[in-house]
Amino acid sequence: MLWCRSVSEPLGPSFFDRSVLQVAPNLLGCVISHGAVSVRLTEVEAYDGANDPGSHAYRGMTPRTAVMFGPPGSLYVYFTYGMHFCVNLVCGPQGQAAAVLLRAGEVVSGEGTARCRRGARHGVDWSGPARDLARGPARLAVCLGLGREQNGWVLSAPGCAVTVRSGEPASEEALRTGPRVGVAGPGGEGADFPWRFWVAGEHTVSTYRPAVSRRRR
Secondary structure, eight states, X not given: OOOOOOTTOBOOHXXXXXXXXXXXXXXXXXEEEETTEEEEEEEEEEEOGGGOTTSTTTTOXXXXXXXXXXXXXXXXXXXXXXXXXXXXXXXXXTTSOOEEEEEEEEEEEOHHHHHHHHHGGGTSOOOSOGGGTTBSHHHHHHHHTOOGGGTTOBTTSTTOSEEEEOOSOOOTTTEEEEOXXXXXXXXXXXXXXXOEEEETTXXXXXXXXXXXXXXXX
């Protein structure tokens, strides 16, 4: 079900205070901004807490996942693989952990700043194709300048520097679903958890790679 919205309307708590499987596809086409950079979302994944073995919060609250149990519209930013941050938007009623991972999008403003952030590690502006600037969750977080400091921010709080606005929603015909990226074992079954959502034909959508289960030796 598509959310009825006006273009460029800020999304408030009522938008996020719904099932994660409603919020996730409705975020496609929305624009998230932080400072000078804005990204139009083209790919997301849903994670449904206690109902989802692929979710960080499947086994309950921990210091890492406490933000997921907070107000709808909170930012859950986590560190992964010892080098990357990933950005999620908390949804559903407070106390029930669920969140949407922002996987990819198109930089629609602040491209120069985004390139500078992508190349900061090497001290030069990143010179790759624009389609790859925010193509993948780690790249998206870097472009937006989101990291550990923003974890727990609430979009509706006064003075919050991150905004999410409605844009042109994805049409029903262009909406695609499939298995999530990097989820192995329970929660990774595409038939049971087709919870990755993307817009068909968008050049910024990341390449799907199935997870590989690692066996202990």
